[in-house]
Amino acid sequence: MPMKRSTRRRLSRAVLYAVLLGLLVLVVLAADWPTIRANFFAPAGFGNPLQGDWGTWPELITVGVKNTLIYTVIAFVAGLALAIVLALMKLSPVGPYRWLATGYIEFFRGLPALLVVLLMAFGIPIAFQWTPPGGAVGAGVIGLILVAGAYMAETIRAGIQAVPKGQSEAARSLGMSAGRTTVTVVLPQAFRIVIPPLTNEFVLLIKDTALLFVIGFAADQRELTTLARDFVASSPTAGTSTSYIQAAILYLLITLPLTRLVAWLERRQQRAR
Amino acid sequence: MSATDTAADKAAPAIQIRDLHKSFGSNEVLRGIDFHVDNGEVVCVIGPSGSGKSTLLRCVNRLEEPDSGQIVVEGVDIIDPETDLDAVRSRIGMVFQQFNLFPHMNVLRNLTVAQQKVKKRSKKEAVEIARANLEKVGLGGRENVYPAHLSGGQQQRVAIARALSMDPDMMLFDEPTSALDPELVGDVLEVMKTLAAEGMTMMVVTHEMGFAREVGDKLVFMDGGVIVEEGDPREVLANPQHERTQAFLSKVL
Numbered sequence: 001m002p003m004k005r006s007t008r009r010r011l012s013r014a015v016l017y018a019v020l021l022g023l024l025v026l027v028v029l030a031a032d033w034p035t036i037r038a039n040f041f042a043p044a045g046f047g048n049p050l051q052g053d054w055g056t057w058p059e060l061i062t063v064g065v066k067n068t069l070i071y072t073v074i075a076f077v078a079g080l081a082l083a084i085v086l087a088l089m090k091l092s093p094v095g096p097y098r099w100l101a102t103g104y105i106e107f108f109r110g111l112p113a114l115l116v117v118l119l120m121a122f123g124i125p126i127a128f129q130w131t132p133p134g135g136a137v138g139a140g141v142i143g144l145i146l147v148a149g150a151y152m153a154e155t156i157r158a159g160i161q162a163v164p165k166g167q168s169e170a171a172r173s174l175g176m177s178a179g180r181t182t183v184t185v186v187l188p189q190a191f192r193i194v195i196p197p198l199t200n201e202f203v204l205l206i207k208d209t210a211l212l213f214v215i216g217f218a219a220d221q222r223e224l225t226t227l228a229r230d231f232v233a234s235s236p237t238a239g240t241s242t243s244y245i246q247a248a249i250l251y252l253l254i255t256l257p258l259t260r261l262v263a264w265l266e267r268r269q270q271r272a273r
Numbered sequence: 274m275s276a277t278d279t280a281a282d283k284a285a286p287a288i289q290i291r292d293l294h295k296s297f298g299s300n301e302v303l304r305g306i307d308f309h310v311d312n313g314e315v316v317c318v319i320g321p322s323g324s325g326k327s328t329l330l331r332c333v334n335r336l337e338e339p340d341s342g343q344i345v346v347e348g349v350d351i352i353d354p355e356t357d358l359d360a361v362r363s364r365i366g367m368v369f370q371q372f373n374l375f376p377h378m379n380v381l382r383n384l385t386v387a388q389q390k391v392k393k394r395s396k397k398e399a400v401e402i403a404r405a406n407l408e409k410v411g412l413g414g415r416e417n418v419y420p421a422h423l424s425g426g427q428q429q430r431v432a433i434a435r436a437l438s439m440d441p442d443m444m445l446f447d448e449p450t451s452a453l454d455p456e457l458v459g460d461v462l463e464v465m466k467t468l469a470a471e472g473m474t475m476m477v478v479t480h481e482m483g484f485a486r487e488v489g490d491k492l493v494f495m496d497g498g499v500i501v502e503e504g505d506p507r508e509v510l511a512n513p514q515h516e517r518t519q520a521f522l523s524k525v526l
Contacts (some may be wrong), residue, residue: 164373169374170375173336174435175439189375
């Protein structure tokens with residue numbers, strides 16, 4: 001007797017769950033838990049909060065997370081200012097401005113960010129005997145600014161072009177100059193459109209600050225990845241990857257809420273349309 | 274400083290257009306338009322879509338760049354590169370089919386922003402003028418609302434009040450009721466009739482033949498980028514002379 005269609009569907013669903021459960025049991029049984037704990041979750045790093053031992057968390061947060069956020073915010077704010085200028089240049093009626101902006105954007109979007117950071121931190125200061133503000137770290141952050149500006153410029157240009165033409169026509173018909181129209185009518189509306197993609201850029205920048213690792217920091221300048229690496233290389237979690245896991249947890253604590261925020265903003269924007 | 278830069282020449286026609294040509298690519302939209310609007314006159318422009326009537330209107334404040342011809346507004350040649358176009362535009366109110374209110378500003382700010390930034394009025398004065406004009410279009414008390422929360426008819430009346438707040442010498446209307454639900458058209462037309470009765474110079478691109486008949490001083494029928502026929506609206510509508518006018522009116526009336 002042939003099986004009913006609904007019975008068959010339920011059976012195949014049950015098989016899928018059974019396979020998953022089997023795999024899970026296999027992993028739990030086969031895994032070497034003491035080794036995993038010793039290498040990735042060492043008490044020297046994670047501490048034992050129940051007994052008031054916070055491990056390396058305090059330093060990871062007060063130095064690593066703090067510096068990561070400082071570098072991110074500086075790179076984001078300066079990158080945004082640069083991006084607005086580039087976007088306006090790209091939309092300029094003056095040809096050479098457009099070509100310049102296009103050239104800049106294509107150049108920096110086509111390079112690995114790490115290469116730009118290296119060039120800024122070592123190449124240019126040595127070649128021109130230039131001491132950048134903030135030393136090598138400052139130069140590295142400038143590298144991030146240059147790259148972030150190129151990416152955000154394209155985002156902002158798209159946002160400006162998404163503002164309906166009738167808006168600037170209405171402003172011009174009231175006698176506003178082109179510049180006044182841009183500042184008062186177009187840019188505020190463009191920003192609303194680009195807040196979700198710009199938040200995404202912010203998340204990307206948080207992760208890109210890890211590239212500053214190549215520069216070599218003074219102790220209190222270290223961002224999260226550098227600090228974790230130093231802990232792994234020496235005390236107190238030497239020889240284990242515990243600090244990397246801790247850094248990963250801290251990164252996720254910052255980035256996950258932000259990506260959720262972007263998703264929420266995008267849903268809200270869609271509804272508003 | 275010459276007087277024509279700031280104060281307009283009131284004796285000249287409000288709008289004087291001579292041999293105006295305009296193409297979009299290979300498509301010639303205006304093929305030699307001669308046209309004028311006198312002070313205090315209400316001129317309605319009708320015609321099938323693609324006839325160039327909106328383009329003609331948009332040339333008057335140079336939202337469209339004409340290819341050749343002359344446009345003189347209150348005695349000021351607006352094609353002349355030396356003309357302060359922003360100053361001329363601030364004296365020409367414009368109302369769009371799609372309202373084009375600023376969505377990020379509330380109603381009051383929509384009405385005051387250009388007064389303050391262009392006319393350099395104080396905030397207090399700008400607000401007073403804005404409130405008076407909102408009252409005039411029947412929307413007093415809605416000043417803190419954002420445009421998205423208004424109906425199309427209300428948005429269009431705010432747009433008219435926004436243009437009026439600049440104390441314009443004339444008003445251009447680009448199909449002001451075409452984007453509205455039928456039941457909302459009446460309120461907007463009422464406001465426009467009030468303006469006409471007050472003696473405002475108006476150039477109205479419209480499909481509202483009733484409005485043209487009732488308040489128009491002159492009716493202009495355009496087709497294929499030229500003015501086919503013009504005259505007293507009641508006569509043109511009742512007894513069109515040109516066969517293209519007859520064909521068009523038989524379809525819309």
